[in-house]
Amino acid sequence: MGLVRRTLIPGLVLAVALAGLATPAHADPSDDPQLTDNALYTSGPIARSSCAEKPIKRRNHYPTAKAYVTFVIGCLDRVWSKQLAKAGVKYRKPKVSLLSKDPARFCGYKWPKSSFSDYCESSRTLVLVLDKTLLNLQPWDLYIFNHVASLYGTHVQVLTGIDDAMREAIPESGEPGFAESLTELGRRTYLQTFCLSGVFTGSVYKSMPRKAADWKEVVRQMGKEANDFYGSAKSIAYWMNRGFNSRDPKFCNTWTASNAQVA
Secondary structure, eight states: OOOOOOOOSSTHHHHHHHHHOOOSSOOOGGGOHHHHSOGGGGSOOOOOOOOOOOOOOSTTOHHHHHHHHHHHHHHHHHHHHHHHHHTTOOOOOOEEEEESSOOSEETTEEOOTTOSEEEETTTTEEEEEOSHHHHTOTTHHHHHHHHHHHHHHHHHHHHTTHHHHHHHTOOOTTSTTHHHHHHHHHHHHHHHHHHHHHHHHHHHGGGSSOOHHHHHHHHHHHHTTOBTTTBOHHHHHHHHHHHHHHOOGGGGOGGGSOGGGGO
16 A cells, blocks of 8 residues: 655645745745754764564554654654754653544645644644554555654754755845745755654664564655655655765754755
């Protein structure tokens, strides 16, 4: 069974920002050290540690899925708090909301029925709807693991100032090349979170009851979700594997990558 994407990170809020909440003046992303030379990239490889997740065995069972995601978030808190300390970045846990059905509103906006997750920058809240649409996916538990790690990547971008710098680079709607600039910013943002998910997952993968083929399958399935904002299947695989194999955030610097690498 193929995976069916509803909405990935950071989803709702970024989509609204890219739709028209541009700042009056914008910076060239390649000239902004918060994007290209961020302290995150100096933190070094993430040390291997344990996050021995237990695969979810009861499909469509919210309590079981909630316990699984709560455990994974605990691992993310532990790993990223240590890593950001190495970079000299003040750490703050994200707020987490795990729901069994869609909320009416989130982050001040009406919740789109096509979504199952989002991240709210203003409140630093991660929300995940653990309903049957998500819990029927295959390979569903590792997919959720990767999805949560990607959402957490957005939180890392917020804490390190990458998210603010990205928003400063959003052009005004009347400028030449407006649409192209928006989609490129979106791709570089999303692909970085995919890479950061790979960095985290690579650091704990040896402790998980997983085979190399399981990671390859998640990467393959993610490639099916390629679009203008997430990037091509080739780019998604490149950044996920780059993070997974290196365990080092410096290899997730999409802001200095060539256009071909973030296509």
